[in-house]
Amino acid sequence: MGRYIVRRLLYLVVVLFVVSAITFGLMHAVPGGPFDREKALPPEIMANLEKRYHLDDPLVVQYANYLYDVFVPQFSTTATTISIEDDALLKFNVGGVYVRWMNFGPSFSSRSRTVNDIFRDQLPISIQLGILALLVALIIGMPMGILGALKQNTIFDYLGMSVAIFGVSVPVIVLGPILIWIFGVVLKVLPPTGWGAKPPYILGFIPSDLSWDGFWRFSIMPAIALGLGSSAIIARLTRASLLQVIREDYIRTARAKGLRENLVITRHALKNSLIPVVTILGPMFAALVTGTFVTELTFGIPGMGRYFVTSITNRDYPVIMGTILLYAFFLVIANLVVDIVYAYLDPRIRYD
Amino acid sequence: MTAQLNVESKHNLSGGQPLTQKRESLFADAFRRLLRNRAAVVGGSIIVILILLAVLAPVIAPAPYDLQVLDDQNTIPKWLTSVFPTMAPYARFSDSYPLGADYVGRDLLSRIIYGARISLTVAFIGPIISLIIGVTYGSISGFFGGRVDNVMMRFVDVLYAFPGLLFIILLMAFFRSTFSKPDPGSFSYAISQMDARMGGMLFIFIGIGLTAWETMARLTRGQVLSVREKEYIEAARTIGATNGRIMFNHILPNIVGPLVVAETLAIPGYISTEAFLSFIGIGVNPPTPSWGAMISDGAQVVRTYPNQTIFPALALAITMFAFNFLGDGLRDALDPRLRGTQ
Numbered sequence: 144m145g146r147y148i149v150r151r152l153l154y155l156v157v158v159l160f161v162v163s164a165i166t167f168g169l170m171h172a173v174p175g176g177p178f179d180r181e182k183a184l185p186p187e188i189m190a191n192l193e194k195r196y197h198l199d200d201p202l203v204v205q206y207a208n209y210l211y212d213v214f215v216p217q218f219s220t221t222a223t224t225i226s227i228e229d230d231a232l233l234k235f236n237v238g239g240v241y242v243r244w245m246n247f248g249p250s251f252s253s254r255s256r257t258v259n260d261i262f263r264d265q266l267p268i269s270i271q272l273g274i275l276a277l278l279v280a281l282i283i284g285m286p287m288g289i290l291g292a293l294k295q296n297t298i299f300d301y302l303g304m305s306v307a308i309f310g311v312s313v314p315v316i317v318l319g320p321i322l323i324w325i326f327g328v329v330l331k332v333l334p335p336t337g338w339g340a341k342p343p344y345i346l347g348f349i350p351s352d353l354s355w356d357g358f359w360r361f362s363i364m365p366a367i368a369l370g371l372g373s374s375a376i377i378a379r380l381t382r383a384s385l386l387q388v389i390r391e392d393y394i395r396t397a398r399a400k401g402l403r404e405n406l407v408i409t410r411h412a413l414k415n416s417l418i419p420v421v422t423i424l425g426p427m428f429a430a431l432v433t434g435t436f437v438t439e440l441t442f443g444i445p446g447m448g449r450y451f452v453t454s455i456t457n458r459d460y461p462v463i464m465g466t467i468l469l470y471a472f473f474l475v476i477a478n479l480v481v482d483i484v485y486a487y488l489d490p491r492i493r494y495d
Numbered sequence: 496m497t498a499q500l501n502v503e504s505k506h507n508l509s510g511g512q513p514l515t516q517k518r519e520s521l522f523a524d525a526f527r528r529l530l531r532n533r534a535a536v537v538g539g540s541i542i543v544i545l546i547l548l549a550v551l552a553p554v555i556a557p558a559p560y561d562l563q564v565l566d567d568q569n570t571i572p573k574w575l576t577s578v579f580p581t582m583a584p585y586a587r588f589s590d591s592y593p594l595g596a597d598y599v600g601r602d603l604l605s606r607i608i609y610g611a612r613i614s615l616t617v618a619f620i621g622p623i624i625s626l627i628i629g630v631t632y633g634s635i636s637g638f639f640g641g642r643v644d645n646v647m648m649r650f651v652d653v654l655y656a657f658p659g660l661l662f663i664i665l666l667m668a669f670f671r672s673t674f675s676k677p678d679p680g681s682f683s684y685a686i687s688q689m690d691a692r693m694g695g696m697l698f699i700f701i702g703i704g705l706t707a708w709e710t711m712a713r714l715t716r717g718q719v720l721s722v723r724e725k726e727y728i729e730a731a732r733t734i735g736a737t738n739g740r741i742m743f744n745h746i747l748p749n750i751v752g753p754l755v756v757a758e759t760l761a762i763p764g765y766i767s768t769e770a771f772l773s774f775i776g777i778g779v780n781p782p783t784p785s786w787g788a789m790i791s792d793g794a795q796v797v798r799t800y801p802n803q804t805i806f807p808a809l810a811l812a813i814t815m816f817a818f819n820f821l822g823d824g825l826r827d828a829l830d831p832r833l834r835g836t837q
Binding site: 165323429436 | 666
């Protein structure tokens with residue numbers, strides 16, 4: 144298992160390398176640059192700006208420098224003052240040596256903010272939304288799927304599966320405005336836009352104020368809009384998998400030995416039926432984390448989504464690169480975690 | 496096509512010929528099962544209606560989709576106040592717009608009808624592109640196996656780690672700015688002219704095609720691998736069939752069912768991707784009426800004129816419903832073992 148994890152982490156390095164190369168290539172293949180304006184800047188200013196952001200270097204050098212800044216940790220014996228040039232995402236102190244790691248560089252469209260500043264301010268909000276949506280998906284989807292399988296071909300089953308079809312058919316840009324109109328405009332019970340959580344965050348993303356007014360009032364509607372589609376997928380998968388497991392021989396054996404029905408279901412059937420559900424959580428987490436972009440734009444939430452879209456139109460190279468790399472990292476890690484949990488749930492699976 | 500298959504299934508039922516196994520019998524049989532699935536029939540009927548709306552849009556729509564009557568901006572017909580009572584105090588009324596007019600006085604209903612063209616085009620072109628790329632890639636990988644397979648699939652694995660939505664946004668921005676001011680006569684000029692003529696759809700197709708083929712490639716490869724070892728392939732080899740003949744005559748016909756089902760179930764995803772791209776403003780070019788762009792325009796005024804966002808949103812949802820129902824029904828029909836399990 145240990146060797147497997149090491150191999151997967153090496154694979155992660157390859158993935159990040161390829162992803163960064165493709166993104167870098169695409170960004171720079173487009174004619175024009177981040178400092179193009181309707182009225183062209185004087186050539187001296189342009190030259191200075193390009194020198195300032197090292198855009199006058201050959202592309203290969205720029206790419207190598209970028210990789211160096213992001214991936215190679217810097218060591219120093221003093222806690223240097225933070226300037227725009229060396230703002231690292233991870234800073235820690237090991238036995239008197241200060242380690243600074245993951246410098247994603249300055250943001251071209253803002254002279255006073257680095258990409259790391261954007262990550263620190265906006266990323267926690269996107270993560271909060273993504274996790275809430277995943278919870279919504281699990282809390283709605285699993286019970287619906289279990290009920291559907293245990294009471295197959297009854298009204299519960301049909302109702303649940305109709306809701307599931309509804310869930311997969313209604314994307315966020317449809318559900319969002321409808322929810323905003325019903326709960327924000329007509330009933331006036333929830334704020335139509337905005338986000339309540341403010342720093343400092345516990346562990347980097349959990350808001351310290353988890354009250355209704357400070358957090359839930361704002362987050363409940365976007366979380367449902369984003370999570371409902373995934374809850375439908377989980378419901379259908381849980382139902383299908385439980386229906387299959389319930390017909391297995393070992394379930395009949397458990398019943399035959401006189402085990403109570405709820406123990407048969409919880410201990411034998413449910414645990415085994417969870418395996419396919421767990422495998423889909425990796426891709427689903429990925430879809431939800433990137434899906435927060437749509438939700439943020441629909442509900443006016445100040446997360447990563449708006450920054451990414453504006454950074455693309457502004458040709459803000461470091462923000463584009465940083466965001467795509469970070470999300471690719473999330474995706475690979477999420478899939479790795481799923482594979483490990485998978486092996487734990489099903490002892491027949493061995494990775495060597 | 497429909498009528499033809501229908502006749503054939505009746506023909507089979509009548510028992511005129513004693514159980515002759517025709518070449519199409521699998522599909523005729525599947526079609527009969529599909530017709531018995533009420534949800535799938537409803538979905539299919541909605542899609543037929545949508546196709547008719549899209550094709551006959553110039554005849555059916557009360558106004559051209561880009562006709563602006565600035566005096567009538569944000570007007571609504573009287574009946575809408577019974578659905579949206581909040582609008583009664585301030586709305587201006589004009590009964591010449593069945594669902595109201597938008598912020599520049601374009602008829603909402605006409606734009607929704609024309610919008611069906613965009614979503615349906617994506618619904619039919621998206622699968623074609625992803626099938627062509629995905630099936631070619633997947634079948635080469637699965638057919639040759641070994642090292643070729645390994646390299647090709649590792650590449651797909653890496654692409655899978657690309658955050659899909661971010662990638663397509665990046666691609667669209669890339670296309671939009673690369674082909675914005677090309678020199679006349681160049682290749683990119685021809686491409687951008689073509690895109691402009693299609694209202695900005697060409698790049699949406701390319702973007703969807705480049706991001707959607709990976710799933711198809713994986714599925715095809717898996718199917719090819721499982722079929723490749725069957726006895727009838729071995730038999731074909733022994734009589735000296737070429738690789739191409741085995742691929743096209745023996746393997747592909749046997750894996751087409753799962754591929755069709757997977758593509759049908761992927762269609763709602765393509766539709767919502769186009770809607771999302773237009774929603775954030777990098778999809779179709781205005782004034783092409785995409786439902787996503789209309790939802791986005793309407794969302795700006797959802798508090799005052801909810802009709803401008805709710806109606807296009809409903810149109811999008813109904814279309815996705817229809818394709819989901821049809822896809823589910825098709826899966827059950829082509830693979831009866833799965834019925835009631837997924």
